[in-house]
Amino acid sequence: MKFFNRKNIQTIVLLLVISGLLFLAMSGYLTPIFNLTLNPLISMQRWLSVRYLSARDLLTTPSDVVQLRQQNALLESQVTQLQTQLIELEERLGEAQVCFALLDFGRTNPQYDYIAATVIGREISPFLQYIMIDKGTEDGVRYGMPVVTQQGLVGRVDAVIAGAARVKLISDSTSVVNVRLKSAEIEVQLQGSLTGDIFLDMIPLDETVELGDVVLTSGLGGNYPPNIFVGQVLSTQRRDNAIFQTASVQPIVDFTAINAVLVISNFQSVDVSPLIPEK
Amino acid sequence: MSHVVCALALLIFTVLQMTVFSRINLIAGSPDLVLLFIAAWSLQEHVKNAWLWTGVFGLIISVISAMPFYAPLIGYLGVVLISKLLQRRVWRVPILAMFIVTLLGTFFQQAVYIIVLQVSGSPISWLESLDSVVVPSVLLNLIFALPIFAVASELVSRIYPLEVEA
Incomplete structure (x- = not known):
């Protein structure tokens, strides 16, 4: 009768309680209890997080503005480069259209060089x-x-x-x-x-x-x-x-x-x- | 220095004239930047090389142009002559002198062209030339006279700074 000693009985009872709690939690019977306990915790966490982010933004904003300005300047220069490329390509397209038209004339009048x-x-x-x-x-x-x-x-x-x-x-x-x-x-x-x-x-x-x-x-x-x-x-x-x-x-x-x-x-x-x- | 600047400026204006300004048309007239620069350069007090470079570029343009060989040369030399004649008479108001030289110089140049073309057998009449070419060209030249005169004056003031300040 060594098995039913005091220590083992405590362990079995503990396991049964945990299993019961798990079963109740998985069945949704404990949700009101969880809400009651977790909601204040979540609210507090949210409050703290918002304050932290605000404080961080306040402290890090100047460096972000400088970074944004640099990025803006970089993007503006890229836009300028792309516009220049666009103009060049449009010019080349115009030249190509003229060449194609001249080529068409040559094809329709093949007797001439x-x-x-x-x-x-x-x-x-x-x-x-x-x-x-x-x-x-x-x-x-x-x-x-x-x-x-x-x-x-x-x-x-x-x-x-x-x-x-x-x-x-x-x-x-x-x-x-x-x-x-x-x-x-x-x-x-x-x-x-x-x-x-x-x-x-x-x-x-x-x-x-x-x-x-x-x-x-x-x-x-x-x-x-x-x-x-x-x-x-x-x-x-x-x-x-x-x-x-x-x-x-x-x-x-x-x-x-x-x-x-x-x-x-x-x-x-x-x-x-x-x-x-x-x- | 004056020679280099004058030659370079005339070269630039000749190229600009052939590539860009010959396409600016009012009826059948077009501005003549070379004539305007020669007029503006000749009117500058310190400039002594106007005859030389007008002769050189008159010859060059005579070779490039389809006009009979001597016509552009005569036209541009005539502009220098008018400039020099007017330079001392209206020297106090150089802008006014520039406009007068532009007006008289363009009429003289176009008259030379008409006579030369008629002699060479082109079927052009004085009246039609006046209506379609001469008057529009004079108008366009008068419009461009002021900026060209400003360019020539600026160039001369940079070449002869001490004399101008004195």
Whole structure:
């Protein structure tokens, strides 16, 4: 009967009490008691924690402001860098779009060889309509080569040096291009003017020119290849007692905003001036 | 020092003119920064090299430009001549002199261009040129005259500080 001694009985009773308490706690019967005892403890802990955090914030805020300012400055500099990168990428995108457009023109006119060039300047005198491009004899550019964009005819090379060339635009007052009207099937001359406007001259009076008619190069005269888009007829003018009528043309190329051009390198312009009888 | 500054300034203004200011158009006219700087530089009291550098850059621009070879040179030398003639007469009011030189110089330069182009066979008329090119160019040059004169005056005051202070 050694097992039922006093010590073992105390242990068994203790285990039974603990088991009973656990059973009651797990069954939820002791929740009111727990709430009664724990709630004041939690409230006190919350109060203490809030006061501690407030005190800590009060003591550590100055260093946080400095840190925040540093982070702000860092982020602002990053924003500035990103904005700069964005502008650069937008510029590159614009250049790429121009290149793609020029490439499209080359694909649609595969019979010609092209030299792509960037416009680097314009004529100083306002009386003349010329542009400077960054390709010259070293790149294969020669005098008289036609110059186009993805949209249409620009002009022809007027002067060339090793690394650059000067292009006379078709809007120059001394420029004359032989063109044809697509629907009217007539061949006329396109002339530039002092103001940069272009117009058709020498149109016979009996010909009917429709507004919006497409103007293409005719290839006559040997200066330009045929069938390059020039523009559309904007309006016609008939003067009393005049032998011919004229027509204003809306150029397809915006000459004030040309950034890149294509020089047609395999077109041989023909100098017909020796065939013109001297006056 | 004066030679270096004048040459560099003219070089910068020539490049700016060809790349940027030739695209600023009022009807068919455009400002001429080179002309304005030559006028402003020539009007400065201490400057003695205006003829030299105007001649040099007149030749350079003649080579670059599609105008007949001598036309820009004559135009710019004419501006220096007008500046020198006016320099002593209205020396007390240099800004006024600058505006007068800009006005007369632009008219002279454009007249030279018109005559040269007509002689070389361009179909341009005086009336159309006056309406579309000359008057707009004069207006634009008058607008830009003041800042260019300020730049030229500042450059001269830095080159000749002692003389200016005295």
